[in-house]
């Protein structure tokens with residue numbers, strides 16, 4: 001595991017975008033695993049700027065996203081499909097048909113999850129999976145649990161996650177209670193993993209993930225077993241390490 005400590009969010013975003021750019025430049029038809037949340041927004045800004053500057057070409061890139069809220073469709077501004085379109089896809093020349101997010105509108109969890117697992121099997125190995133980390137150590141929406149879930153599955157969001165994510169919604173009641181998420185097995189199959197973390201509210205989770213025991217109670221701790229995981233974190237997020 002490689003840990004890169006940076007000063008602040010701007011440096012984090014530039015560093016993460018440079019790593020992703022390296023993947024795209026060395027393999028123009030790469031498959032990127034993408035994440036939502038506030039952590040990667042600056043990284044997406046930097047990637048969009050590199051595209052504007054003619055440095056990056058996304059025309060052969062494919063992407064698979066980690067997760068989606070159950071019940072929200074892509075026109076809902078809180079859906080992760082909407083987030084990805086707004087923060088990255090509409091700003092670069094990726095073919096939108098090559099971008100995949102679990103279908104939050106499908107009420108049939110088994111059908112939705114097995115379709116996404118089939119997609120992940122068929123599309124090929126993810127070259128680089130970008131991750132944020134929840135304040136409770138979750139990755140994607142793999143919440144603390146008593147076992148690691150391998151494949152895409154439907155989760156009941158924990159109260160901690162509902163509290164952490166309510167800032168994006170008009171009210172706490174509006175936060176969906178369920179999500180579809182790639183499992184830990186799906187995530188760990190990526191050739192490389194890039195986790196970005198900033199801010200004091202991530203310090204405990206990051207310390208547990210990087211230095212604590214590998215346990216499903218802190219899902220991000222599984223990254224200790226990945227052969228090519230890179231952590232880019234700012235001083236605040238690293239303050240308990």
Ligand SMILES: N[C@@H]1[C@@H](O)[C@H](O)[C@@H](COP(=O)(O)O)O[C@@H]1O
Pocket residue numbers: 035036037038039040066067131132133134135138139140141161165
């Ligand atoms: N499902 C997402 C995660 O993929 C993300 O990493 C996490 C942290 O979000 P933020 O970056 O806004 O702190 O929030 C959500 O729960």
